[in-house]
Amino acid sequence: DIQMTQSPSSLSASVGDRVTITCRASQGISHYLAWYQQKPGKAPKLLIYAASTLLSGVPSRFSGSGSGTDFTLTISSLQPEDVATYYCQKYHSVPLPFGGGTKVEIK
Amino acid sequence: EVQLLESGGGLMQPGGSLRLSCAASAFTFSSFAMTWVRQAPGKGLEWVATIRGSDGSGSDGSTFYADSVKGRFTISRDNSRNTLYLQMNSLRAEDTAIYYCAKVWTGNGWLLDYWGQGTLVTVSS
Numbered sequence: 183d184i185q186m187t188q189s190p191s192s193l194s195a196s197v198g199d200r201v202t203i204t205c206r207a208s209q210g211i212s213h214y215l216a217w218y219q220q221k222p223g224k225a226p227k228l229l230i231y232a233a234s235t236l237l238s239g240v241p242s243r244f245s246g247s248g249s250g251t252d253f254t255l256t257i258s259s260l261q262p263e264d265v266a267t268y269y270c271q272k273y274h275s276v277p278l279p280f281g282g283g284t285k286v287e288i289k
Numbered sequence: 290e291v292q293l294l295e296s297g298g299g300l301m302q303p304g305g306s307l308r309l310s311c312a313a314s315a316f317t318f319s320s321f322a323m324t325w326v327r328q329a330p331g332k333g334l335e336w337v338a339t340i341r342g343s344d345g346s347g348s349d350g351s352t353f354y355a356d357s358v359k360g361r362f363t364i365s366r367d368n369s370r371n372t373l374y375l376q377m378n379s380l381r382a383e384d385t386a387i388y389y390c391a392k393v394w395t396g397n398g399w400l401l402d403y404w405g406q407g408t409l410v411t412v413s414s
Contacts (some may be wrong), residue, residue, distance in 0.1 A: 214400070216332075224406075225405060226334065226401075228403075232397075267333075269333065271334075271401075273398040273399045274399070275399070276336075277336055280335070281335070282333050283333040
């Protein structure tokens, strides 16, 4: 089965900073990579799919890139409301593993 | 707007059984695959099970399970009630988690586009 690995597991950055989270698949998954945002005490929400397509309503400071095995989620200018844990997931076939998550905090 | 409302969680003893429900609204439930995802306290997300839609147009209601629950959990659906279920048997302490149901975005792999708020299952003696 394909494994998903995220890094870092946590980060602390200042408001306005550029933040980058990486996700690596143990085998190629083409562009079938999604990013979810989970705010404290809330359910996850779909943020990005097909590696780089933002869901409607997601602020443009979020972006995704990559294909095959290496993917990136970038927040171009971190805002207080972006405090959350972010998960990647491959979704082209079951099983549907998630990455371990990256907790983003404000410094 | 799509709504998913889980229920049925609670405190159970190891070895016990529990059935979770997920009531769906504002979409044609029978046509969409559905998924259960869980999250142990303070931990990450873990895919549990998925069931295809079963509307007779090619969706056959087939099921898929994570190895950690295979043989103990059963995912099912009642399209007449717009409800998804997760029957959990032989519960273990490591099954303690918030259980979320999620709708699959048809035609886009198994992408989870809407999630419920979750229901907490605690397995402890």
